[in-house]
Amino acid sequence: MNDAIRNSLRHTARLAASLGLPASILRRGPSLQGTKFLAHAAFKARFGKGRPFQMVNVGACDGELYDDVTPWLKRIPGSRAVLVEPIPYNQSRLRKNYPDKDRFVIEPVAVTRAKGTISVKTFDSAALESGKLPMEFIGCSTTTDTNLMSGVGAWGELDTHFQAYTPYLKDIEVASDTLQDVLDRNGIDYIDAFLVDCEGADWIVFDQLDLDRYRPGMIKVELGSLRPEDVGRVLVKLTTAGYQIGIYSEDVWAFA
Structure with missing residues (x-):
């Protein structure tokens, strides 16, 4: 059995397992419910059912690092995405991971309440590449004043490493x-599917999404x-719109 067939069988087995998760387990794990939602989308796409x-x-970062949703684009045939990422270093990594420009659009902007320019605090790309900084700092860029960039409460009070x-x-x-x-x-x-991971600017983004107009089947917003x-505003907006919500780690997952 060659590697291509073996990988295809493993993928099919994962899809089958995801689609067969019982409701009692899904309710205890919103991320598992997300897996089932995405697996169902992959199943439909594989058999040519419905729209792409x-x-x-x-806040797509590189579409891979600490991301359990975006990589599904590679498993869902014909899928499309708008990937919003303002940091040039991350844009390069993102395009390398998602090279099909016809399917995957990279928007090199920060989402704000008005068009213009904005200052973003980020880490030096050369230091990231050389390994002088932890890998997770690749995704640590923000337009807001959060503890992420002060070190207090981020890696522990008065973290000496910071x-x-x-x-x-x-x-x-x-x-x-x-x-x-x-x-x-x-x-x-x-x-x-609508995802927001903007290191403190998440509500600024999510507040702008017209749920009546777009009604995403799945929404994931980082709360950390x-x-x-x-x-509170994020949860009220989702609940008022009739979404089923669950919180796992630092994210809220919501399903229409």
């Missing part, structure tokens, strides 16, 4: 735009860097 699966991911990282922090200016402008210029008229009042 379409994702919008704001002082070794601060010389590699820098501010860069990037283009910014509203979420609706991003969706409109890419002709997005439906969204199957949000202020408590913004966490």
